[in-house]
Amino acid sequence: MKKRKVGTIFRVVALSLYLVFAVFPLAWIFLTSIKPATEVYTFPVRYLPSRPTLEAYRYLFSFARFGVYFKNSFIVTVVSAGLSTVFAVMAGYVLTRERFKFREVLVLVLFFVQMLPTYLVMIPLFTMFSRLKLTNSLVGVITVYTSFGSAFGTIMARAFLRNIPKDIEEAAMIDGCSKPGALLRVVVPVLLPGIGAIFSFCFVNSWNEVFTAILFLHSDHKMTVPVALYSFVSKAGIQWNVMAAGLVVALVPTICVFAFAQRYIVQGLTQGALKG
């Protein structure tokens, strides 16, 4: 009995320490973002601001035009994640429900593409897209993100669809429902948690992608949030409270998505979508 109690205490202490370790960096960047510029560069460090201020955020959205970057990021992310989810459900559906030639090969292709990092193919994509005049455009970036999103979305869709019994569509089809009708009216409603997980995955990946975006989007009004942060670093004299505010703006959307979809994301991760 005594041994068990020691074990519990150890567990509580270890988990508490890890919680601090996991949350502190984010808390710190938030604290930095609400400090007045004069209190950012001090050593020993000043932990709490003497008066919390939003001046860094004000600078960010007026002089640094972060509103534009945020809007660009939002458009790129939502459109590509939406398209990827639709395409993934379509492909995932026939890959689980129909038997046809090359099915296994196509699945292997998806698993391979999932291992492929975006930065590795960005140069050929850049030369291809520059011929189509799609390099400095959100449409180009959306297309690239949708291609990667559909690939790993399909793997996730397959994993979720395998857990849905075939009977429900067969019953609907006996009742005179067509195949597309059965998919839309019977399968999709049952698949909603899976669809949520696929969308969240694609959202997180597209929102966070930085290297293709840096190469593709060079004019100021086309930049996404990560590109703006990248250009901040190169700009001399950027204040760290402003940078911190930019980071908070960059991180909050995916944290929200994670908070809402955590359960499905965890399910998706363990059910075969292996992208870290």
Place this chain on the structure above:
Amino acid sequence: MKKLWVVLMLLPTFSLVFLLNLYPLVRGGVISFQRLTVFNLNNPRYVGLANYETILRDPNFPRILWNTLVWIAWSVSLQFIFGLILALLLEKPFKGRGAYMGFVFYPWALSGFAIGLLWSWLLNGQFGVVNDLLVRMRFIKVPIGFLSDERFAMMSVILVNVWYGIPFFAIMLLAALQSVPRELYEAAQIDGAGFFQRLFGITLPYIRPTVVSTILLRIIWVMNFPDIIYGMTRGGPAGVTTILSVQMLNVVYYRNNFGLASALGVIVTAVLLAFAVVYLSLLEKGEFEL
């Protein structure tokens, strides 16, 4: 009818995959034999193996390969060990476990690049809070240049990568732990097996397939994960944190030399393909679930 249905349903995903993911991989191979920069995008010149020669003649290249190995080995092994510890701590249900998991797993959803920038502020050599804490706790007397000192830079980026990667391993391993049949533990309990005997005798052998596949995928992924390094040091100081993928990005962004960068990309792709063959053949053999 059925054929048309299948083709139409697969068309969007697979046309994108073949056109924008697989074809560029081949195209990158072609570009690696060209002299191609931002300034001659439309009339590349074939230069044979010149780009590869440049890479192999670069006196820093062995160092870059070594850095890549160090980065992968330390990152993955530490992520695995701490991920396993966290998963074991979370295995038994307790009140508030769901909320706790939300708070510690959230880094998974964050941008690696932003995380790099964030930690570069925490580890700042003059005004960083980590230095402040270490000085206050009297571990050090003067602040350390975690990112500017060649002795500490690699260690720093690896530790941040470990911070970032623990949740992923913990999620995967926790799911695996929960799939171990309870009966196995009950039998061990009767035999009077201790914690470590259970861990090494039952748990780890049972979840081995998940461990192998997760580590294999993680190696590929960490090799191709320049995001954190790019946010923290961009490969510096003096190249001590330059891994292959970071080098490729620097050649693209600073030297605008697409041919040379593509040759580096081909080297990365070769390693990736080798891993993919191992991984996909394990999948085929049914070692783990496809």
